Amino acid sequence: MTDGTTHATTRTDGLTHRDADWAGLRTLVAGLGVSGFAAADALLDRGAEVVVVDAREPAEGSRMAEHAHILGILGATLRFGDDAVAALPEEPVDLVVTSPGWRPDQPLLAAAARAGVPVWGEVELAWRLRPQAGAAPWLCVTGTNGKTTTVQLLTAMLRAAGLRARSVGNVGTPALEAVMDPEPYDVLAVELSSFQLHWSSSLAPRASACLNIAPDHVDWHGSLEEYARAKGRVYENTEVACVYNVDDRATMRLVEDADVQEGCRAVGFGLGSPGLSEVGLVEDVLADRAFVEERTTSAAELGTLADLRAGDDAPPPPPHLVANALAAAALARAHGVPPAAVRQGMRDFVPEPHRIADLGVVRGVRWVDDSKATNPHAAAASLAAYEHVVWVAGGLLKGADVDDLVAGAAARLRAVVLLGRDRGRIADALARHAPDVPVVDVGRTDTGAMDTVVERALEVARQGDVVLLAPAAASMDMFTDYGARGDAFSSAVRRLDPQG
Structure with a gap:
């Protein structure tokens, strides 16, 4: 066991760039999802020996089956079923590359740790x-909420x-796909989950940001402290700027x-007037006092709230969208992006579906x-x-406490319509x-529930109110994912106004 541990450590230490000696590296890829396929494909391209394992059996015609077929042609060994992920294989393994969702206590990963075999994520x-x-x-972003938008x-x-x-990253496109693109990128904006950060150790971002810290994925990490510690890894080895949220002291402590x-700066963002080395809001102007030469006495205008509007008839941008824009602006400015491009980027931005998507005014x-x-x-x-x-809420709370949420929002609530298992x-x-x-309690769980x-929301709303689907909970008790839930809501709204 000692010999194997020594071999595994020295075999991977020199693998710091694509032109290193990857040939013959005995690699086990744990999980054949999007990131697992990208990892196996890239390793095979560099001449590594690859075994891919997954507890799931690929369903005929599925994307997983297609990926398995391709990897088999390229020379990978594929093993499926519970036994394949129960322990390390009998043959020697130099490296395990894990899908981000696999917990450290998963038997195969725990066995690798005991044997001294390095475990990397696809991002690493x-x-x-x-x-x-x-x-x-790389310009890296993490946080409990707002990562994708930022x-x-x-x-x-x-x-x-x-x-x-x-x-790239947690936003959906594997970082590996961009890194291996034959046409190089100038810069990558990398969204990182706490899982991905847990399995990363050598990243050195040009600039990095943690947007916020709130209880989430505690079951995976074991405690809120471990979750925050994983988020804090985004700042390690940062070159130019560590961007933190001035309204969330936990992010500042992670920077500290x-x-x-050497020379990396702490740069704050927040919705108030910016202090020195901060970006913030002066009335309706997004202002930079971090990346201007005379920042002690002046600021650069990066844009206005109007630049973030979805359209002339849209309501003002919500505070958290403004905060996300300020964080993004700080990262862009750290990379040398001029103020005019920051403003144009805000104007060009198109939000992902189901993120504060304004469906318009129907029946007042x-x-x-x-x-x-x-x-x-x-x-x-x-x-x-x-x-x-009028708040539409409910679903799978995953153990989350909602008392602070309800207490903080009480004064804004006209009424609440509840659905889902934990309503x-x-x-x-x-x-x-x-x-x-x-x-209003809606106990239906069929496809017509929305x-x-x-x-019922229309019945309790008054003219000028907002009916807001912000469930505070996961969707899988009733829907395949949050997108399907949002689609059901928007479709039901459209049916209120058949002439619209």
């Missing part, structure tokens, strides 16, 4: 497969500056604890789809954007903290 592998010279810098705003700003840029490169009421608000922290940010709200827990919190707010939700 992507970093190590960058070219030795001229690699695209990364996509950042990408829009980078592209407005004339840079070949791409959003980080081991960064504005309807908003924020189905992506799958935890209380995200729902609180969404609710804070509107004065009078009773939200009802109990409403009884404690907002006893005068009318509550029509009932929308009809």
Whole structure:
């Protein structure tokens, strides 16, 4: 065992760029999802010996089956079923590359740790497969909420500056896909989950940001402290700027604890007037006092709130979207993007579906789809954007506490319409903290449930109110994912106005 441990450690230490000696590296890829396929494909391309394992058997005609077929042709060994992931294989293994969702206590990964076999995530592998010279810098973003929006705003700003840029990582496109692209990128905007950060160790971003910290994935990490520690890894080895949220002291503490490169600065973002080395808001102007030469006495205008509007008839941007734009602007400015490109990037930005999606005014009421608000922290940010709200909530709370959410939003609530498995827990919190707010319980779980939700919401709404789908919970009790839930809501709203 000692010999095997020594071999595994020395075999991978020198693998810091794509032109290193990857040939013959005995690699086990754990999980054949999107990131697992990308990892196996890239390793085979470098001449590694690859075994892919997954507890699932590929269904005929599925994407997984297609990936398995391709990897088999390329020379990978594929093993499926529970036995394949129960322990390390009998043959020697130099490296395990894991899918991000696999927990450290998963038997195969735990066995690798005991044997001293390095375990990397796909993001760590992507970093190590960058070219030795001229690699695209990474601008990294993590946080409990707002990561995807921030990364996509950042990408829009980078592209407005004339840079070949791409959003990768947890946003959906594996980092490896961009790293191995035959046409190199100038810069990558990288969204990182706490899982991905847990399995990463050598990343050195040009600039990095943690947007916020709120309880999430505690079951995976074991505690809120471990979850925050994983998020804090985004700052390690950062070169130019560690961007933190001035309204979330936990993010500042993570910067203080980080081991960064010489000359790296701490840069704050927040919705107030910016202090020194901060970006912030002066009335309706997004202002930079971090990346201007005379920052002690002056600031650069990066844009206005109007630049973030979805259209002339759209409501003002919600506070959390403004905060995301400020974080993205700080990262872009750290990379040298001029203020005019930051402004143009905000104008060019198109939000992902189901993220504060304004569905318009129907029967005198504005309807908003924020189905992506799958935890209380995200729902609180969404609710804070509107004065009078009929709140549509419920689903799978995953153990999350909603008391603070309900107490903080109580004054804004016109009424609440509840659906989903854990709606009773939200009802109990409403009884404690907002006893005068009318509550409508929709017990249906069939495909027509959302029509009932929308009809009941319209009954309790007043002219000018906002009916907001911000569930504070996951969707899988009733829908395949948050997108399907949002689609059901928007479809039901459209059916209210057949002439619209």
